[in-house]
Amino acid sequence: MxxxxxxxxxxxxxxxxxxxxxxxxxxxxxxxxxxxxxxxxxxxxxxxxxxxxxxxxxxxxxxxxxxxxxxxxxxxxxxxxxxxxxxxxxxxxxxxxxxxxxxxxxxxxxxxxxxxxxxxxxxxxxxxxxxxxxxxxxxxxxxxxxxxxxxxxxxxxxxxxxxAMFRMPAEPRPEQVEERAFAAEIPEIAPITDAVSQSVAAMYEANPYPRWTHLARRPQVDVRAALMADFPHADTVDFGSGPLQVLMPGAGTGQHPLTVASSYANAQVTGVDLSRASLAYGKRMAARHGIGNIAFLRGDILDLPKLGRTFDHAECVGVLHHMADPKAGLLAISSVLRPGAFLRLGLYGEHARVLVVKARRDIEAARLPATLDGLREFRRKVMSGEWRRLRALQESEDFWSASLLRDLCFHVQEHRFTVSRLRSFLDGSGLRFLGFEFNVGTSQRADAGAGPLALYASRFRNDRTMANLENWEQLEREKSGLFPGYAFVCQKL
Ligand SMILES: C[S@@+](CC[C@H](N)C(=O)[O-])C[C@H]1O[C@@H](n2cnc3c(N)ncnc32)[C@H](O)[C@@H]1O
CATH class of the missing domain: 1.25.40 (Serine Threonine Protein Phosphatase 5, Tetratricopeptide repeat)
Known part of the structure; x- marks a missing residue:
């Protein structure tokens, strides 16, 4: 309305x-x-x-x-x-x-x-x-x-x-004390055994991502009805009137899961992450905002099948590209979705990360460590102009805190996608591609007549679904930079 x-x-x-x-x-x-x-x-x-x-x-x-x-x-x-x-x-x-x-x-x-x-x-x-x-x-x-x-x-x-304006005080802050108590209460799916997951876990234990302060109030939404309206070619499946069981793999510090828990009508959310420190942050924020319809579990996405249960909906943004084998992560998520469930995904795009790739090379050549000192030295080089070619990194929202910057340029593991790679990624996953989302969180799929959707509509007039990845691949070939990254929705077959 x-x-x-x-x-x-x-x-x-x-x-x-x-x-x-x-x-x-x-x-x-x-x-x-x-x-x-x-x-x-x-x-x-x-x-x-x-x-x-x-x-x-x-x-x-x-x-x-x-x-x-x-x-x-x-x-x-x-x-x-x-x-x-x-x-x-x-x-x-x-x-x-x-x-x-x-x-x-x-x-x-x-x-x-x-x-x-x-x-x-x-x-x-x-x-x-x-x-x-x-x-x-x-x-x-x-x-x-x-x-x-x-x-x-x-x-x-x-x-x-x-x-305290310069460095972390020796005395813990009240929220740190609270988080330590919460961390001890978080149940575990299984011990983490995958080598890349272990080093990714260590990174986010040291720097939970992101450190956030507020939970923006959002209008209540029936997410399945909203997605059916956005993607009318999706299959209609009635899940009955019980709470929508929502899985958030790679829940991080809980900002996205708590937004979902507080704004999706009749939802019960499960957040899973490798980092206990991140989940403890989320648990503290859930308590602070009085949000009870969320549970946090520590574990690897690869071990989701061990939960022995299924979910009606999942959202996983900024996560699978940090796994050794993103497809194995996708298959694990897909295996715990009910037929008809929607999965919203967000993945890095090759084109949008060109500058980050240069930064990663320069960091490696200069042997800057992924420590607070290394991050500070990196910022000094970029902000002073010493590393001129990286200056534009300051335009990224993720340049401005230790966890954001570490995630942006110092990550232990990252994959980057193209539409062509998305096709093989989804192939055989038991998921059907429904379409890309642009401007998520604002007017959903709208792109004001000039963006990728409008381009697709004018080029492929016969495909009203805009869900043909071969067509999107062709468009991307013709116009590199079409995608800022890939945000899209699939449905479990
Ligand atoms: C960049 S953060 C994104 C957090 C959150 N989704 C967001 O958008 O703010 C990536 C998160 O994914 C988690 N993660 C990465 N690989 C994972 C895996 N194999 N299993 C579970 N969580 C994982 C990390 O621990 C980290 O908290």
């Missing part, structure tokens, strides 16, 4: 859309559609001068636990930057509520703002303690926690409150 705000948004009338969404949120603070729409505008909002109205809306978003603080962080970074005092006055910056909220709730992903924040951190480290200096130190320490201390550790401060 589209709201007045959505119609105005679609027409590009952003000021009016913003007012409509805000009005809807005043009437019902839990209106998920209005929150989503307003956050999408705040994400794009850029002004050359400080804008009091935008700042107020951003502060309202930071006061709402259901807002998308990743998205609004972009608008907040812009307001913080354009409002930055020319004389870098610590007194003025300490009074900037938006700066504090941004540092505590959004990971900075802007190189110019990072440079300002590093100067601010140095000034705070050198200044005598006072309430405003201490408040700035505390907020900068929260940002350091969010980026997992990936900024340079370049000051010899010893005062613990200030040192």
């Amino acid at each position: 589209t709201s007045a705000g959505d119609e105005l948004f679609a027409a590009g009338r952003f000021d009016e859309a913003m007012a409509a969404y805000r009005g809807a949120l005043k009437a019902n603070p839990r209106d998920a559609g209005a929150r989503l729409g307003l956050d999408a505008i705040l994400e794009r909002a850029r002004t050359p001068q400080p804008n009091a109205h935008l700042r107020e809306l951003l502060l309202e978003a930071y006061a709402d636990e259901g807002a998308n603080w990743d998205a609004v962080g972009w608008g907040a970074a812009n307001q913080v930057t354009v409002g930055w005092p020319a004389d870098n006055s610590l007194g003025v910056l300490a009074q900037d509520r938006l700066l504090h909220e941004f540092l505590r709730k959004s990971l900075n992903r802007d190189a110019a703002l990072e440079r300002k924040l590093l100067k601010l951190r140095a000034a705070v480290a050198a200044a005598p303690s006072s309430p405003s200096i201490d408040a700035l130190a505390a907020s900068l320490a929260e940002q350091a926690w969010l980026n997992e201390y990936v900024w340079p550790d370049d000051a010899a401060v010893t005062d613990p409150a200030k040192a």
Whole structure:
């Protein structure tokens, strides 16, 4: 159902859309559609001068636990930057509520703002303690926690409150204590024996991916009905009225599984991952958000058949390309799906990873280790321009924290796909390809008339399903860069 705000948004009338969404949120603070729409505008909002109205809306978003603080962080970074005092006055910056909220709730992903924040951190480290200096130190320490201390550790401060802006405090944080307790409670499917799975597990035990702060509220969705609407050529199978049993292999720290558990109607979610530390993070966040319809299991995707049960739906994004044999992972997932179940997958594309492949080569040649020091040195080389050819990596959302960057450029195992490789990947898997998804999480398959779906529709007029991989392969050959990566849906035969 589209709201007045959505119609105005679609027409590009952003000021009016913003007012409509805000009005809807005043009437019902839990209106998920209005929150989503307003956050999408705040994400794009850029002004050359400080804008009091935008700042107020951003502060309202930071006061709402259901807002998308990743998205609004972009608008907040812009307001913080354009409002930055020319004389870098610590007194003025300490009074900037938006700066504090941004540092505590959004990971900075802007190189110019990072440079300002590093100067601010140095000034705070050198200044005598006072309430405003201490408040700035505390907020900068929260940002350091969010980026997992990936900024340079370049000051010899010893005062613990200030040192926490540079490095992990010796004293564990309350959430770490809580996670250790949760980790001990997570059941295991079977011990991990595959050699690649073991090294992948070690990587995500050290750097659970991603460290996230908020659970964006989403409109409730009947996922099977939504997928049937998007892919009308899928088989209609009635699963009855019991809870939809959803499997999330490679659940990570639970952001995607908890979004599913809280927004898919009548769902019971099972998250499986190699990394106990990641799952413990998810369990803590589930408790914090009062989400009870989720269970976490530690184990290898390869061992899913050992569960001795089946699922009605599965989503596995950013995972199978990290297995020694992605197809073996796919077959294991397929084997625990009921006939008619949908499987949503997300895989790396060869074209979109060209720069990452160069980075991986340079990292290997320079023997940079996948440690915090190695990550910091890599960032220094890229951000200073020493490794000029990799500069554009700063445009990636994954450049900005230790776990994100490690995942992006230092991974122990990655495969990259093309449409041709997808065809052999799916062949014999017991799964039928239903179609690609673009802009997942926004308007689903829509691509505003100019994207891959529109191209396909005009080239292959007789195929309304848009599910022929040979056709897609031909399109990809003609237009490299067609896919940013592969997000698609299959159905168990
Ligand atoms: C890049 S993270 C993605 C996490 C999550 N799906 C997301 O989109 O945020 C990859 C996750 O897959 C998990 N993983 C990789 N190989 C796995 C395997 N063989 N069995 C279970 N989990 C695996 C890792 O432990 C890690 O948490």
